[in-house]
Amino acid sequence: MTPMPENKSERIAALADQCVQCGLCLPACPTYALDGNEAESPRGRIAIAAALAKGLAPVTDELRTPLDHCLGCLNCERVCPAQVRFGELLVETRTLLGPAPGRPRMLLALAKRPALLRWTRLSGLRRWYAQLARWLPRRSRFRAALVLAASPTSSSLRPAHRETAPRAPALAHVALFPGCVGSVDDAAAQEAAVALLEAAGHPATRLPAFCCGALDAHGGDARAAEQGARRVQESWRGSGASVLVTVTPGCLGQLRHALPGVRVEDPCALLAAQADRLQFRPLPMRVALHLPCTQLNVARSDEALRVLLGRVPALEVVPLPPRCCGAAGSHLLEFPERAAALRAPTLDAIATLAPQALLSSNIGCRLHLAAGLAGQGIAVPTLHPLVLLAQQLIPGNPP
Template identity: 80%
Template sequence: MPENKSERIPALADQCVQCGLCLPACPTYALDGNEAESPRGRIAIAAALAKGLAPVSDGLREPLDHCLGCLNCERVCPAQVRFGELLVETRAMLGPAPGRPRVLLAVAKRPALLRWTKLPGLRRWCERLAHGLPERSRWRAALALAALKPSTQPQPMAGRARHASALPRVALFPGCVGSVDDAPAQQAAVTLLEAAGHPVTRLPAFCCGALDAHGGDTQAAARAARRVRESWRTSGASILVTVTPGCLGQLRSALPGVAVEDPYALLAARADQLHFRPVPQRVALHVPCTQQNVARSAEALQKLLARVPELEVMPLPARCCGAAGSHMLEFPDRAAGLRAPTLEAIGALAPKALLSSNIGCRLHLAAGLVEQAMAVPTLHPLVLLARQLLPGHPS
C-alpha cells in the first residue's frame, strides 16, 4: 500500500472522538446491534488495518463491506469526521471483496447490456427463473430487478416556444443504470429545465465509477473519472446535473471545482416559472440517503411538489432502504431487512404512488412491493412534475 494511504486513513480515523452520537443514526448498527457494524467500530477497524496492527481477515473486512455509505453518521458527527472519504480510502486499500458479484456489476455498468435485459420476452423469463432460485440469493435479487416492468415516458410538454436564455447551459449526465431504467426521469429533467429557462445538453451514457470506487476497484474508478472529465470538457455547459443522487459524490470527485447538482435546486430557484395541473391524490415520498446527505436537495424537492395543486405528499420516515448501490446485490438478505420498515410505512400510508429520486432505491423498493403484493407504482418525482407541467406560461 502506498505510504500516503497508510498515513491518510489513520489521520482521518483520528478525527473520531468515539462519542457514540453516530450510533442511533447508523442503519447497520440498528440492524445488528453490533459495535463493529457502527461508524466508530468501522473507523477503529480501518485504523488498525492501515497501521498494520491487525491482519486482514473475513471477520474484520465484513463490517467494512456491510457499510451502506449512507453518510447519516457524517450529518450528526460533532467532530465532522469525513467518514465517506475514510470508507472509500479503506476499501481502496483492501481492494474488491473476493465475493463481489462481478458479472452482475459488469452488466449493471453497461447500458447496452441493460437495454437487452428489458426486452419483454426476456423480462418474463427473468421473472420465472427468479422464482426457482433460493430465497435472498444474489442472482434471484438481480433477476427480480430485471423482471420489473419498465417505467413509462412522461407526457411531452407542448405549446411552449423556445427562447434564447441568459441562464447557464446545463449538461445532463445519464449514467449507466439510470440511462436505461430512469430514461423517463432524464427526459422529464430536460423538459423541466428547459421550461425553467436552462438550455440542456445530454452527455453520452456510461458509468460514473461510483460502483467501482465504493467497491475498492480504484483502477476502474479512475478510468471512469477520466471519461467523465473528457465528456464534460466537450459539453459547453456551466453546470452538470444528474437525476441520480447516487452519482453525485463520484461526479464531484471527478470534477473538482465544477458545479455538480441534481436538478431540484435549479428548478426551485425558477419555481415561479413552473405551473402544474392538479393531482388529487396522496403520494408517499422517499428521500434517498444520497439526496439527503450529498445533494442536500430534499427541501427544494418538497418546495416543487408543493406547487402541484391538490397533491398530498406524505414523507416516509428518514431511514436507509438498503439499496446502497451494489449492496442490494451483494447482501440481498441484509438489504431486505433494511428495506422492511420502509415497506411497512408505505403499506400504512396506502398511497397512490411512491416517489423516490434514486434509481437504485426505487428499484429495490419496487421489488419489495411486488414481493409483498402491494400495488403501488413507483416513479421519479421529476416524472410526476413533468407530466403535470402546464405549457404556455411565459419565461
C-alpha cells in the first residue's frame, strides 16, 4: 500500500485520487437515495473533498452541506472495487474544515458527560421531556434531543442475570469500555456483556465512563477527539487486559484509532467463538433484528450475533432490511428532519412485522427507533441483543 502524505490537504487529495468514479457506490448510499443528488453521493463527496483540499474551490455552504449530511455509514466502502477509504477521507476533510457553524455544541457537550446525563435521568426531569418537546418546532434540535431523552431505554423483560465469577477456564482478560451515552442508557447491555463474557470464560473488568472522541472526530473537532483518544489510551494502560470491547459499535472505529495494535472488538465476536460454552433457556418470541451500519461495516459482527441468537431455542429472529436508520452519531440532532426521513422505511418494516421486541446493538439507533415507534403509537420493547441473551443464559454450564 502506498504511504499517505503527512500534509492533511495532500492526504485528502491522495485518498480522493483512489476513487475511479465508477458509481457502484451510488445504490448503496442512503443520502443519495433520499435526495437523488450527485453531491449527496460518495462519488460527489469525494469530488468535493478533492476540490477543497487542492484549493480548486472555496469553502461555501453549498459545498460543505453534503459533507455534513454524510452519515458515515460506510456502505460505500463495502461495495467499492477500488477500496477507497471513504471513512478516513470523510474524517480528514471534516477536520480540515473544522466543526460546522451550526453544530449543536451544548447538546453534544451534555451527551459526552455521563455524570450529568445520569443526573438528568435520576432527577425526575425525564417525565417532562415529551411534553416540553411538543411546544418546540419540528426542526428544533432541542426538540429532537428531548424526544430522544424521553424514549424508553429499558425493556419490559426481566433484568439480566449476572454470574459472580467465570465458570469456564479463563481466556483472555477483557476490558469493557462504557462510553458516554451508552454508560447511562445502555447500562443493562454492559451488565449483560460482562455476565456473558464471564460465563464464556473471559475475565472482564470495566473502564471508567467517558466519551472516546467519536462524536468530535466525526464532527471535525480534531483537538477534542485527540483528548478523548488520550483518555482511552491512559485508561487502557491501567486495565491489565488484552482485549477491549464495547457494546456500542459506534465507538469501535474511534477506539481502534486510539489504540493501534490492540484488539478492539464487539463482544459478540468473542462470545460467538465460545458459543459452545453458552446454553440458553427457550424463548418463544418473535423479534425484529436491526443491524446498525457500524455493526455491519466496522465491527463486522453481524454473523457472530446471528450465531448467538440462533442458540436461543424457540426464538424467531426476523432481520430488518439493511438500511441506515439516520441516527448516525450526532446526525439525528443536527438534521432531525433528514434523520426522521431516513428512519421512516425501517419504522414501516417494523410495523409490518409486528414483532414482540426490537433488537439493536447501537444505543443511538435504538433511541432513534424507539422515539419513532413511540411517535406512531407502536408499543414495541427495544433492547440490546446482549440483554436478551443474558436474560436467557443458563448459569453454570459445563465447559
